[in-house]
Amino acid sequence: MRTRFHYLPLLLFTLLRQTRPDPDPLQDYCVADNKNEFFINGVPCINPDKASSSNFVTSALSKVGNTSNQFGFSVTATNTLNLPGLNTLGLILVRVDIAANGIVPPHSHPRASEVTTCLKGLLLVGFVDTSNRVFTQNLKPGESFVFPKGLVHFLFNRDSREPALALSGLNSQNPGAQIASLATFATTPPIPDEILKKAFQITAREVEIIRRNLGG
Ligand SMILES: *[C@@H]1O[C@H](CO)[C@@H](O)[C@H](O)[C@H]1NC(C)=O
Numbered sequence: 001m002r003t004r005f006h007y008l009p010l011l012l013f014t015l016l017r018q019t020r021p022d023p024d025p026l027q028d029y030c031v032a033d034n035k036n037e038f039f040i041n042g043v044p045c046i047n048p049d050k051a052s053s054s055n056f057v058t059s060a061l062s063k064v065g066n067t068s069n070q071f072g073f074s075v076t077a078t079n080t081l082n083l084p085g086l087n088t089l090g091l092i093l094v095r096v097d098i099a100a101n102g103i104v105p106p107h108s109h110p111r112a113s114e115v116t117t118c119l120k121g122l123l124l125v126g127f128v129d130t131s132n133r134v135f136t137q138n139l140k141p142g143e144s145f146v147f148p149k150g151l152v153h154f155l156f157n158r159d160s161r162e163p164a165l166a167l168s169g170l171n172s173q174n175p176g177a178q179i180a181s182l183a184t185f186a187t188t189p190p191i192p193d194e195i196l197k198k199a200f201q202i203t204a205r206e207v208e209i210i211r212r213n214l215g216g
Pocket of ligand 1: 066067068
């Protein structure tokens with residue numbers, strides 16, 4: 001019996017670690033050295049003596065995104081390439097443009113929670129918890145909504161004439177994103193029909209139609 005409990009502290013430590021965002025920086029900053037070609041967990045830093053103000057500024061989010069795709073949205077993010085100074089700081093900012101009646105389809109970020117602020121337009125946003133309960137909210141400019149880490153969420157521009165604009169902060173420098181529809185029907189290589197048929201309770205023909213519609 002005793003030996004089983006030896007593992008408890010380790011188990012707790014492991015579980016607690018999993019709820020933490022990106023590791024804390026061990027120095028003031030770690031300006032991304034984008035010339036490196038080896039892979040580590042994150043991006044290596046340049047010599048701090050060589051850092052300059054330009055490493056900490058970007059205009060990446062100043063341009064309107066191109067929303068002419070099947071969903072009608074565009075996401076532009078700061079990252080270690082366009083804003084090398086954010087490396088290891090555990091956060092990014094994202095510009096979300098949504099065409100009239102466009103959506104950011106149901107998707108999740110495996111490594112980050114997200115707080116989004118509506119800057120322009122009328123948004124319907126929501127997320128699904130792990131018991132499939134849905135939380136939705138209409139957002140006007142100036143209002144914010146939070147999507148907890150890893151949970152499926154979506155944004156919809158309710159306005160049928162005007163584009164919408166939102167700004168989101170995420171607590172990882174590399175949140176990752178999986179769009180539910182594409183992660184099932186537009187994968188490389190395709191997920192076997194048999195699995196999609198059973199999972200979605202549809203026919204092979206329907207699998208084919210959805211695949212084609214999504215460009216899979
Ligand atoms: C937006 O993207 C579409 C499809 O990729 C392209 O045809 C169009 O030229 C782009 N528009 C602009 C303004 O870049």
